[in-house]
Amino acid sequence: MQPELRLDGVGRRYGLRGPWVLRGVDLGVEPGSLVRVEGANGTGKSTLLRLLAGIDAPTEGRVTGRPRTAYVPERFPPALPFTAARYLTHLGTVHGLTRRAAARAAGEWLERLGAAGYADTPLTRLSKGSSQKVAVAQALLAEPELLVLDEAWTGLDADARAELERAVAERTGAGGAVVFVDHDPGRLAGAPDAVYTVREGTLHRRTGPATPVPDGPRVVVGVQGPPGAALPADARRVAASAEETGPGSHTLTVAASHSDVLLRTLLTARPPWHVVRVHTPEDHR
């Protein structure tokens, strides 16, 4: 069973006498949960994410229950003498994959993110967007139990952004936790289990409805689950509404921008759900 990562009384300041950036942070990240972190510029979001990712240690307080963690930093260091594929394969082996499995996973993720054409390009010659795809791929390679994403969507093209949203749904669907910061308030809107704001040097849990599901076009999805199975929690969160229409049959309404994430969540559920029908609300009448 995957451990729950916990921060208790955590504080961080830089330098012996630097001001406290964060103090008194108590936070648990449950397996399978999606957590959004918000806050104004320079409030300490990246500091918190580095602590969660385990690449920085708190000045005070305790971090316990570290799961297998992967991290997409705000700035990815590309100045390494490797091609994208060799770099990712190497990192895959560092994460515990065999060389063969790492090479396969590297190829699959470059393909999914639309960067297969850059597999043999040295990291130093990649554009900013392609570098970001490598940064995302290195974090997803080994199916981490905790995925920490610091502005990971920034610089990606629309297809890769959608692919990363699907990857997040897959991780949480598989029981992993995902913590993310993103400047777009609509990112994964409606999906997070918890939203925290970094303000005045500490963390505040946002109560009330999480980020509202955006207005705009909707899609209606008819699904049939395995006998007796409850609708997967991730699907329930992404959907704007869900209605049980018969034994195992549900009709879900979802923002069109989130329909891909919803479908992927259902199709990758274990056991998978059968998508019976996808249509617009107008067709439904």
Ligand SMILES: Nc1ncnc2c1ncn2[C@@H]1O[C@H](COP(=O)(O)OP(=O)(O)OP(=O)(O)O)[C@@H](O)[C@H]1O
């Ligand atoms: N390595 C460091 N050394 C010294 N000070 C740092 C370091 N990293 C962050 N800080 C300081 O800590 C504070 C919080 O920075 P942090 O990058 O965590 O905030 P943020 O909310 O992620 O900001 P942004 O939204 O601009 O990315 C800032 O005052 C920053 O200057």
